[in-house]
Amino acid sequence: MFDILEADIVVLQETKIQRKDLVDDMVLVPGWDCYWSLPKHKKGYSGVVVFTRQSVCAPIRAEEGITGTLCPPGSSTSFRNGPEDQQIGGYPTKEQINASCVDATILDSEGRCVVLEFPAFVLFGVYSPANRDETRDDFRLGFLDVLDARIRNLVALGKRVFLTGDLNISREELDTANAEATMRKNGYTKEEYLSSPARRIFNQLLKGGQVVGEKDPGRREPVLWDICRGFHPDRKGMFTCWEQKVNARPGNYGSRIDYVLSSLDMKDWFSDSNIQEGLMGSDHCPVYAMMKDQIQLDGRSVHTLDVMNPLGMFLDGQRQRAYSMKDILPISGRLIPEFDGRRNIRDMFARNPSVAKPQSSLFALPKDVGSGKPEEATKSPTKQRAPLDPPDTNGTIKGTGTGIASLTTTRKRSLAEPFTQKLLKRSKSGGSMPAPLIVTGKGQQSLRGFFKTGPTTPGSANATKSDEPTPSSHALPSTLDLEARSLTSPQYMSKVMCLGSTSATSTPVAMAHDSIAISSTQISPSQGATSPPNPGTVHDPVQSKETWSKLFTKPAAPRCEGHDEPCKSMLTRKNGMNRGRSFWMCTRPLGPSGGKEKNTQWRCHTFIWCSDWNPTTTG
Numbered sequence: 001m002f003d004i005l006e007a008d009i010v011v012l013q014e015t016k017i018q019r020k021d022l023v024d025d026m027v028l029v030p031g032w033d034c035y036w037s038l039p040k041h042k043k044g045y046s047g048v049v050v051f052t053r054q055s056v057c058a059p060i061r062a063e064e065g066i067t068g069t070l071c072p073p074g075s076s077t078s079f080r081n082g083p084e085d086q087q088i089g090g091y092p093t094k095e096q097i098n099a100s101c102v103d104a105t106i107l108d109s110e111g112r113c114v115v116l117e118f119p120a121f122v123l124f125g126v127y128s129p130a131n132r133d134e135t136r137d138d139f140r141l142g143f144l145d146v147l148d149a150r151i152r153n154l155v156a157l158g159k160r161v162f163l164t165g166d167l168n169i170s171r172e173e174l175d176t177a178n179a180e181a182t183m184r185k186n187g188y189t190k191e192e193y194l195s196s197p198a199r200r201i202f203n204q205l206l207k208g209g210q211v212v213g214e215k216d217p218g219r220r221e222p223v224l225w226d227i228c229r230g231f232h233p234d235r236k237g238m239f240t241c242w243e244q245k246v247n248a249r250p251g252n253y254g255s256r257i258d259y260v261l262s263s264l265d266m267k268d269w270f271s272d273s274n275i276q277e278g279l280m281g282s283d284h285c286p287v288y289a290m291m292k293d294q295i296q297l298d299g300r301s302v303h304t305l306d307v308m309n310p311l312g313m314f315l316d317g318q319r320q321r322a323y324s325m326k327d328i329l330p331i332s333g334r335l336i337p338e339f340d341g342r343r344n345i346r347d348m349f350a351r352n353p354s355v356a357k358p359q360s361s362l363f364a365l366p367k368d369v370g371s372g373k374p375e376e377a378t379k380s381p382t383k384q385r386a387p388l389d390p391p392d393t394n395g396t397i398k399g400t401g402t403g404i405a406s407l408t409t410t411r412k413r414s415l416a417e418p419f420t421q422k423l424l425k426r427s428k429s430g431g432s433m434p435a436p437l438i439v440t441g442k443g444q445q446s447l448r449g450f451f452k453t454g455p456t457t458p459g460s461a462n463a464t465k466s467d468e469p470t471p472s473s474h475a476l477p478s479t480l481d482l483e484a485r486s487l488t489s490p491q492y493m494s495k496v497m498c499l500g501s502t503s504a505t506s507t508p509v510a511m512a513h514d515s516i517a518i519s520s521t522q523i524s525p526s527q528g529a530t531s532p533p534n535p536g537t538v539h540d541p542v543q544s545k546e547t548w549s550k551l552f553t554k555p556a557a558p559r560c561e562g563h564d565e566p567c568k569s570m571l572t573r574k575n576g577m578n579r580g581r582s583f584w585m586c587t588r589p590l591g592p593s594g595g596k597e598k599n600t601q602w603r604c605h606t607f608i609w610c611s612d613w614n615p616t617t618t619g
Contacts, residue, residue: 002029002032002051002053004279005276005286007053007288008052008053008056008057009051009052009053009057009123010050010051011048011049011051011114011123011165012048012049012050012051013046013047013048013125013127013166014047014127014166015036015038015046015047015048015111016044016046016047017038017044017047018038018039018043018044019038019336022036022333022336022338022339024339026049026333027333027336027339028334028339028342029051031053032052032053032054033051033052033058033332033333033334034049034050034051034052034332034333035049035050035052035064035114035116035329035331035333036048036114036331036333036336037049037064037065037111037112037113037114038111039109039110039111040109040110040111041109041110042110045110045111046110046111046112046127047111048112048113048114048126048165049114049125049333050114050116050125054323055323056305056308057118057305057308057309058308058309058310058323058327059116059117059118059123059329060117060118060119060310061086061087061088061116061117061329062114062115062116062117062329062330063079063088063114063331064079064108064114064115064331065079065107065108065109065112065113065115066092066107066112066113066115066146066147066150067080067091067092067097067104067108067146067150068080068087068088068091069105069108070105070108070109072330072331073330073331073335073336074330075330079091088115088117088122088154089153089154089157089159090122090150090151090153090154090157090159091150091153092104092146092149092150092153093149093153096145096146096149097146099145100141100142100143100145100146101138101142102138102139102143102146104146107139107142107143107146111127112126112128112129112143113125113127117159118309119307119308119309119311120160120297120304120307120308121159121160121161121162121263122154122160122161122162123162123164124147124151124161124162124163124164124165125164125165126147126163126164126165126166126167127165127166128140128144128165128167128168128169129143129168130168131168140168140198141198141201144201144202145201148201148204148205148219151163151205151223151224152219155223155263160263160265161223161224161262161263162260162261162262162263162266163224163260163261163262164259164260164261164287164289165258165259166241166257166258166284167202167257167258167259168198168257169198169199169202169257170255170256170257171199171202171206171209171210171226171229172203172210173190173193174234174236175238175255175256175257176255176256177237177252177253177254177255177592177594178592178593179193181593181594191212194210194211194212195212200212201219204216204219204222205222205223205224206222206224206225206226206261207222207224207225207226207264208222208226209222222264223263223264224261224262224263224264225261225262225263225264225266225267226259226261227260227261227262227270227273227289228259228273228274228275228287228289230267230273231270231272231273231274232274237252237592238256238275239252239254239256239275239277240254240255240256240257240258240275240277240285240287241254241255241256241257241258241283241284242283243283243590244283246589246590247588247589247590248589248590248594249283249589251590251591251592251602252277252592253590253591253592253593253594256275258275258284258285258286258287259287260273260287260288260289268296269291269292269295269296270289270290270291270292271291271292272289272290273287273288273290274287274288275287275288276288291304292304295307303316303317304317313327555613555615556615557569557584558584558606558613558615560585560587560588560604560606561605561606562586562599562600562604562605563586563604565586565587565588566587567584567585567586567587567606567608568584568586568587569582569584569610570582570584570585581609581610581611582610582611583608583609583610584607584608584610584613585603585606585607586603586604586605586606588602588603589602589603590602590603591603
């Protein structure tokens with residue numbers, strides 16, 4: 001993914017994972033550091049992560065949440081109450097938080113914001129609440145109010161801000177497909193469209209944002225610049241999100257709700273900004289901004305690498321020291337207990353790891369494990385963090401860390417050992433059990449297998465074909481306590497019946513070894529010969545197959561009116577009398593107009609309730 005994006009800072013939103021779902025490929029990415037914000041209560045919900053390339057940039061401070069009320073890992077002191085040299089600053093005041101009508105802890109507990117500070121600017125990776133139902137309106141507006149306050153407070157302190165992420169707000173009509181028709185359909189004007197509470201807050205934050213009437217107190221001056229729109233001021237259809245349920249992406253019927261925004265004095269720092277609508281895999285597409293190698297900072301020209309890393313790591317764009325353990329910040333994903341001191345196992349096999357002593361490896365087992373000394377076997381090994389990969393001359397990362405010791409805690413059975421697992425339990429009577437039959441073939445795998453005719457007996461009219469293998473032509477393994485020459489003997493039949501059902505009225509149980517198939521309903525334990533089946537219980541396999549095929553075969557789909565193509569079945573989920581009903585509709589994607597069209601390549605007007613469709617009565 002990082003090779004495709006070709007970025008040095010990657011911000012992902014709506015990860016929708018829990019901490020237990022994190023794996024090495026997400027956290028221990030070679031050459032990268034990561035900073036996660038996961039929901040505290042709603043599991044599998046929202047989530048934000050920021051990845052930074054260690055060879056290019058390294059933050060000097062990192063926090064989770066907007067208000068600063070959360071605590072760093074392993075600490076009971078919140079970010080806003082910590083030492084001043086560890087604070088990013090600009091935290092919303094008590095009055096600003098109270099004005100949002102949302103508790104600060106609840107606001108930051110949904111995993112919606114990661115804040116990183118570089119010497120050049122403060123980066124916000126944000127996933128703003130969506131406008132889905134009225135029950136979340138207060139939370140959504142409270143989130144935007146507090147975010148606006150934090151950004152303005154940082155700017156007032158003289159710090160630059162870079163805001164990026166899914167803000168779930170379309171800025172103006174140019175950022176929404178067919179906005180004018182939508183406004184007419186819903187019965188509101190352009191002024192009402194721009195005056196929606198969330199859009200009004202957002203536009204007051206931006207330079208050039210359209211605001212109806214006088215601006216709100218405390219928001220009279222814009223502080224951020226829309227980088228992507230600045231490079232493409234009049235471009236239409238520059239959308240970043242599309243509705244998947246109606247397959248709106250091929251027709252580009254979407255909206256622009258993902259942004260890269262910067263402080264106004266950073267406007268000349270960027271050489272390009274655009275969207276990457278061709279990258280698939282989500283209902284959103286990436287949006288990026290590219291910084292210049294040389295930027296103007298406080299009236300002087302500096303190299304970008306000098307102000308994107310801690311002091312002294314780069315000078316005039318040349319690395320002076322390597323990225324080390326002291327550069328890792330408390331909320332780094334590498335310090336999560338499950339990953340602390342470890343390396344990606346895939347990275348281990350790609351390089352030549354140094355030999356590690358068992359005592360220093362995180363995964364080395366105590367010597368007394370399995371020795372019968374529980375008090376010694378449960379002692380934890382000494383925990384040491386694996387060293388970070390030092391950069392090479394080109395700034396990339398090469399691995400020299402400690403290899404992972406064996407993690408196997410239970411002895412595996414050798415392939416040379418005989419298989420001694422018991423297939424049958426010994427009877428309570430204490431009598432000797434017959435030798436178990438080891439079945440190497442598979443039994444019934446599908447419903448169709450139930451209707452297959454059984455094997456033909458030697459005495460039947462239709463004898464076994466000469467080209468098919470017979471039981472006597474197979475040499476059974478020595479581990480089966482059976483002889484091939486006695487397969488048809490009464491004693492062998494009794495052994496087979498031990499694995500099947502002993503009731504004459506039970507369901508047939510079929511067992512096979514190679515080409516041998518014996519049914520427990522066809523062989524009697526007390527008889528050595530096979531009795532003919534009851535004619536009253538014989539089923540016609542052809543008729544049974546046709547009956548079941550008709551029962552489980554889906555009806556043929558109708559064809560749409562506009563393109564004469566098979567329709568697709570959908571389920572009604574809107575509340576009402578038709579909720580839960582299925583219907584047929586055109587499979588083509590929605591067009592740029594956002595509605596069903598006639599005589600075009602986009603979705604036509606075909607709509608048929610599945611309950612009304614009868615393929616047998618159609619022409």
